[in-house]
Amino acid sequence: MPLLEVNNLQVAYGPIVALQGISLTVEPGEVVTIIGANGAGKTTTLMTVSGCVKVKSGSIRFDGQDITGMPADQIVRLGLAQSPEGRKIFPRLTVRENLLMGAFTRNDKAEIASDIKKMIEMFPILGKRSHQAGGTLSGGEQQMLAIARALMSRPKLLLLDEPSLGLAPKIVLQIFDIVRELNRQGMAVLLVEQNARMALKVANRGYVLETGRMTMTAPASELLDDERIRAAYLGE
Numbered sequence: 001m002p003l004l005e006v007n008n009l010q011v012a013y014g015p016i017v018a019l020q021g022i023s024l025t026v027e028p029g030e031v032v033t034i035i036g037a038n039g040a041g042k043t044t045t046l047m048t049v050s051g052c053v054k055v056k057s058g059s060i061r062f063d064g065q066d067i068t069g070m071p072a073d074q075i076v077r078l079g080l081a082q083s084p085e086g087r088k089i090f091p092r093l094t095v096r097e098n099l100l101m102g103a104f105t106r107n108d109k110a111e112i113a114s115d116i117k118k119m120i121e122m123f124p125i126l127g128k129r130s131h132q133a134g135g136t137l138s139g140g141e142q143q144m145l146a147i148a149r150a151l152m153s154r155p156k157l158l159l160l161d162e163p164s165l166g167l168a169p170k171i172v173l174q175i176f177d178i179v180r181e182l183n184r185q186g187m188a189v190l191l192v193e194q195n196a197r198m199a200l201k202v203a204n205r206g207y208v209l210e211t212g213r214m215t216m217t218a219p220a221s222e223l224l225d226d227e228r229i230r231a232a233y234l235g236e
């Protein structure tokens, strides 16, 4: 059974139809990427799955439950967390407080403290910056914090929106190494990325989204070799 199953999902912002009936699945332990041009609807897809944007029609199932229309906080409780486009760090809260916000669904204090330690092992810079306000961090540090904050809810599925946006190549590699490591530990990831090549290298499968419709899905290695994909998304 898929961990996530999106079926014929339609989403509109007033008169603007952003998703015209898309379907996708993520299996347990899988990294799936959605590639597509600006405005294709990638962010809308993630925001709808996480309960932040309203469904017009269609359904979303997660971990055996229908989550269509469920409030976002309940979806987090079921084990689905999002690292949003633009990171959305709380700028005046410290790094540690940002991490605690990610654990808002939990009240196991000792376990939360131990998870904060784990996040600092994974992202040592967050330990150094622990008492600094989130807003003073560099872009790369904020991205790490956004991922770590999402992980604080102990998700089964991580939605990751544009993690490489605006970051130096070296930091991008670090972020993708973390995605690989999380996946090695068994976490499923649904990844949206402008950098389609990086995304397809880390993913098991990919979907191509064009103006609100899924036009193709295949193993990531096949998409990397596909002439049309190379021409349209890989800058060849």
Ligand code: ATP
Residues within 6 Å of the ligand: 013, 016, 017, 018, 036, 037, 038, 039, 040, 041, 042, 043, 044, 045
């Ligand atoms: P990008 O990479 O630029 O973020 P995207 O593939 O993630 O693009 P979306 O941001 O999901 O695309 O946008 C899909 C469509 O919905 C676009 O036409 C966009 O202009 C529109 N849209 C997105 N958010 C809103 C909003 N809050 N209000 C109105 N229209 C929106």
